[in-house]
Amino acid sequence: MYRVAIITSSDSGYAGQREDKSGPVIAQLVTAAGYQVVHTVLLPDERGMLSAEMARIADGDIADLILTTGGTGFSPRDCMPEATADIVQRAVPGIPEAMRWLSLQITPRAMLSRASAGIRERTLIVNLPGSPKAVTECLEYILPALGHGLEILRGDASNCARP
DSSP: OOEEEEEEEOHHHHTTSSOOOHHHHHHHHHHHTTOEEEEEEEEOSOHHHHHHHHHHHHHTTOOSEEEEESOOSSSTTOOHHHHHHHHOSEEOTHHHHHHHHHHHTTOGGGGGOOOOEEEETTEEEEEEOSSHHHHHHHHHHHHHHHHHHHHHHHSSOOTTOOO
């Protein structure tokens, strides 16, 4: 059973002005798929806070998978992809490419997503959209492949080990 941390990025949610609906959707979907939610947090759209929380989770081996929601759009405060890039050691571009491909079948606005994904230590980090509908569509699509990726990442196999 893989451990999941969920980070919601929302200024209005953090201020208590809006309910986080996407975080609970993520928790429901991953729990139904057999994952264990070990940490959830709602933070403001503050790059330093977001990157520090992701690094803390990965470096402390708190979760195998960090799923973020929100902060991937064009708003001047949207900074989740940048916060993610600040701390990942290896990029995983195929995951957001797959999500955008799927979403483009639904709406041309999907091309506006700036979501990213990457690995820090032995933790996979994936930026999901901010809306519950888009979170559901994307996570249901990528979740089956994430298990295989986590198996490789968390297992003993290493295809790029250097002497």
